[in-house]
Amino acid sequence: QHLPVDEYNEPGGHAGSFGWFASGLVDVAALTGNPKYAAAVDRLWQNLVDTKMCITGGVGANGGIEGFGPPHYVHRGGYNETCAASGQVFYNYRLFLLTKDAKYFDVMEIVLLNGLLTGVGLEGNTFFYINPMEVNGEWGFNMQHQKGRFPWWKVVCCPGSISRTVPQVPGYMYAHEGDNLYVTLYAATETEATLTSGKVKVKQETKYPFEGKIALTIDPVKDGQQFALRLRIPTWAREKRFLPGKLYSFKEAPPPWSLQVNGKVVTPRMEKGFAVLDRTWKAGDKVQLDLPMPVQFSTAFNRVVAYNGRVAVTRGPLVFCAEEIDNGMQIQRLAAPQLPKPDQVKVTSIKEGLLKGMPLISFPGVERLEHEVLGNREFRVYLAQPLKPYEGKTRPATIRLVPYFSWNNRGEKSMTVWLPHKVEAGKKGVPLEWIAAKAEKAPISLVGNVTAIAIHNKSGQP
Structure with a gap:
């Protein structure tokens, strides 16, 4: 800077x-x-x-x-x-x-x-x-x-x-200030926090991030202790997008999340993305948070040229990718011209190998039989381009995806996060301008870098 x-x-x-x-x-x-x-x-x-x-x-x-x-x-x-x-x-x-x-x-x-x-x-x-x-x-x-x-x-x-x-x-799981106890990440953990009103023990039981049910046991040092338990409700569970910002949007809104205290459904107030339970607590109180995890399909803001016409697959907080080893072909041959219906999407557990226990997503798609094979130089250019029309022959195929963090552990084959979907009407695979709105300026922090200057010049802006 x-x-x-x-x-x-x-x-x-x-x-x-x-x-x-x-x-x-x-x-x-x-x-x-x-x-x-x-x-x-x-x-x-x-x-x-x-x-x-x-x-x-x-x-x-x-x-x-x-x-x-x-x-x-x-x-x-x-x-x-x-x-x-x-x-x-x-x-x-x-x-x-x-x-x-x-x-x-x-x-x-x-x-x-x-x-x-x-x-x-x-x-x-x-x-x-x-x-x-x-x-x-x-x-x-x-x-x-x-x-x-x-x-x-x-x-x-x-x-x-x-x-x-x-x-x-481990130090990121919880936070506290005064009589506020924040649960910021979900995992099978337990801790003890010193609040203004006294010490509190918290225990989480969950299979998150693979499942969205989180059970918490609250043990204050004394019955009748009052403090606010603040549970983070992620963006992907309450908004029509995977993460904050304007870049990515779900095709469908997420289903509602729910919260129970000692078996009774409660409707907490929301403050800055946290569900707040401000009440008196006793030893052994149970809190159950349910964050549904449907398979979601995301599209990108249309100025992100390389993602035009493609969809990314997520579930809960995890991004998924398609690998060649699970699909039996170079992954660039696969496409999802029609997004699957909910009952066509399957989530199973991998039974063996290094990825044992991880979720495997599958749904119907197509194999493009006339897919162009590119050399490495052309492939790197292709990675920055929007989807072009594919009108050749196809045949039905099942697309299988694993968590992105797990890829390249079973061989060094092809992989993609962004699946070809369909070319938007009027786009016809033509790259968008670098900056569509003339009121926006390319960042001056690019000055002094040859590659960045070339990109800046392509934008046609001063």
Whole structure:
């Protein structure tokens, strides 16, 4: 960043460095109480989720600088460095502490479970530097042109980011202030918090993020203790979008969530994304939160050129992807020209192997029999393009998807997050302009980078 704080309007430069810089800026805002710092970090965050974040929470699509391009420049090829995901975890966590707003944890959870976890193999000893949305099984996208994760690399920032972020997750589960106890992440955990009114023990029992039922047992130090239990209700469970921001929208609104206290349905008030239960508590009180997890299909804002005509599949807080190993063909041959009806979508559990116990989503689609095979250079160009009309022969096929964080653990074959759906009327596969609204300006933070300057010039803006 090269501007005074008062002039910060959007992220720029190296995406990993931005996350750490922004985290520090939030700390300065908290320590000084200076409103200009708080206003700056809020503007930067809003611009990030509105124009620059992948559906996995990954940021930094411009591989030339491992950083940000102009607004809406996010594409299926990445770059989404693992370090940048780590920075987003720290940034959003601090924003929550500053504001007590659940929207920051909503983003942080998506980053943790998708954009960050994919950076490490399930056995914990191999790593991604780059986290693309689509590969063809031939393109060596990772360091040293590898098609999979590497065990070690002379630039060890990403393994280091994993090892310093994951151990902090237990500290992100709960927060408290005065007589307010926040449940910010859901997992089978227990803790003891010291509130103004006294100590409280909380125990969670759940299979989240694979299932949406969360059972909590509340044990205050004394019966009749009054405090507010605040349960985060994620964006994906209460709005028609997967995460905060203007980039992605569900095709269907989510079903209603529900809350019970000692077996009785309650309707809590909502404050900043939290369901608030402010009452007197006794030992053994039970709270049951039910967050339904239907399979959802998302489309992207039409200025995000690379996602035009495609859909992404999510369930709960997890992004899913189609891998060649589960589908028996190069994944670029598959398409979903008609979205399935709810009764056509199946969610089962993987029975064996490294992914045992994880959900497997399946639904009907088609195989494109005349799919064009591209060389690696052409494939990388294709990753930044909208869907083009496909009018050749097709035949029925079943599309199977697994959690994105688990991909590339069973072979280095093709994968995609964004499935071909249908070309929007009037688009005909023609790329949209980089910036459609002339009132918007390409970020001046791009100045000084050759790749970024080329993109800036294509936008036709001063």
